[in-house]
Amino acid sequence: MIEYWNPQIERLPSVELRELQEEKLKKIVQYVYSHSSFYRKRFDQAGVKPEDIKSLNDVRKLPFTYKQDLRDTYPTGMFCVPNERLVRFHVSSGTTGKPTVVGYTKNDINEWTKSLARALTSIGLGRGDVLQVSYGYGLFTGGLGLHYGAEEIGSTVLPTSAGNTERQMELMDDLGTTAIACTPSYFLFLNEAAKKEGIDFQKDTNLRVGILGAEPWSEEMRKRIEESTGIKAYDVFGTSELSGPLFTECVYQEGIHIWADQFLVEVIDSDTGEPVPDGERGELVITTLSKEALPLIRYKVGDTTILNSEPCQCGRTHPRIMRILGRVDDMLVVRGINVFPGQVESVLMKIPEVGEHFMIIVDRVNEMDTMTVQIEMTDAAFSDRVNDMISLEKKVASSLKSILNLSVNVELVEHGSLPRSIGKSKKVIDKRVL
Ligand SMILES: [Zn+2]
Known part of the structure; x- marks a missing residue:
């Protein structure tokens, strides 16, 4: 039995979904042009006006945005709302350059929560589950993102944050953790530590689901993890500039569903900028369709992936991107x-x-x-x-x-x-x- 958080929108026929995207694309382009001097300038330089965007395909007329733009306009130069409308900031670590700041309105937090509520439902979580969030909490988006999504669907959150492995295992046992969210490397580390203590996740704990991400990992690694621990391991995707973790695979594990009413996804040829056909590898480009504080238009995420626009076995019509094997930078x-x-x-x-x-x-x-x-x-x-x-x-x-x-x-x-x-x-x- 497949559960949906919002069946109407998750199973919306593809044609209607595209109509909805088109409408939202026109709106967001108009919105950024009138609310952000950064976008107005960028569009003017490219010789494109909001009125030129008449259909979804016209997205190709719009200029790309890059991580460097966020750095150049540090801290809030790309924002479309005044700071008093923000309810939260997240800031990247800046390990690979100047940090980037993302601001959220109340509505942006709600949209983020909604995205994860759908995703977590799609991997079979809900009321009665205990999600141990072992991603870091704080300026990093991993912890708080999953936290809100899980609470929204009525799961119980155990916000352990990263580190302190002994306590992680003790609490997992005492409070009956059924799902854990962390990086695949940390999950391997936990598994190793558990084995040393003579704990077998499958026999000795309630753990059955891993939501693993924030670093690239392969299909073969997934098989390893699933075979050696007995859990189902799901890939989670997001990037701090868009708002941390946002999407996961569904139970069929055949690509990560990108919610098309919230995001427009393109996979392009990096050299020509033209879209590549479904099934071919290309560079991931995402446009946010619902964000208020920091909408990103044709944002080059820096990942290579493969797009699959066919409806999924789970009944969801939203497009999927295949597992990401690495950032272009990697x-x-x-x-x-x-x-x-x-x-x-x-x-x-x-x-x-x-x-x-x-x-x-x-x-x-x-x-x-x-x-x-x-x-x-x-x-x-x-x-x-x-x-x-x-x-x-x-x-x-x-x-x-x-x-x-x-x-x-x-x-x-x-x-x-x-x-x-x-x-x-x-x-x-x-x-x-x-
Ligand atoms: Zn699916």
Whole structure:
């Protein structure tokens, strides 16, 4: 039995959904043009007026916006409302540059909550569930975003925030956590810690759902997690500029539903700016259709993905984007070849002897790029025989070569020696840029 939070809108026939988008697109373009000097200037430079947007396809006439625009107008230069209408600020960490500030009106918070209420319902959560939110709370959007969505659908929230693993496990047990939200790396860390304590998530806890995201992870990693812990692991997507976590997969796990009445999604060819057909990889571009404080028009999220506009088996008509394997920024260029850490993860997780933790080290030796992948073996695969180790290294190197088309050094390291993370994990060390 499929549950919906808002069946009428979630199952709206595609034609009507597009009509609704068109109407909302025209409105938001008019709105940003009249409320934000940033957008007015940007549109004027591009020679486009709100009246030029007559149909959904006309979205292509509009200029893109970028993360850099948010940085250039720091803190609130792109906002469409005066500060006294805001009920909240979130601020990015600024680890990769100047931080970005996002403001929310009361209505923006409601829309965010609505998006997650639909998403959490679509993975089978509701009244009676206990959602342990192990994403950080505070300026970071992860914690509070899921928190409001879960409360909205009547689930009980356990706001543990990130860290303090012992207490996380104790509370999970004492309060009957049925779902947990955290990064996939942290979930792996928790699982490892639980095993050490002799706790089996499947047998000894009520945990059945993981809402994992805030860093890219592969389908193969999902299989690993589901098989080793017995939970269903769902991908969650969002980005702080749009408002943190917003969307998840549904129970069919065939792409992440983007609520089309709130967001217009495009997948484009980065070189030409033209849309790519459904099923082809391209760059993700999102326009917010309901936001008041900081609407984003054709925002280049920085992710590559694949669009699927076909209605889903779950009955929802809203388009889906396929799992995101990595940000455009995460792409490494090694000896002229593009490598996404997610590709490496996909290859490694298919090899049963390889554990879940790995590290990619890129360097330049004698003017030549080198790439080394450090891997831990699973306990079960551990062997004292040097020959076994060497043959495993060879096996991994050859699997990586066949997918990446690149020769890679593989190093087996001791179990537990690679860093564990309570938040977003670091999987790449690029010594060329240090
Ligand atoms: Zn679905």
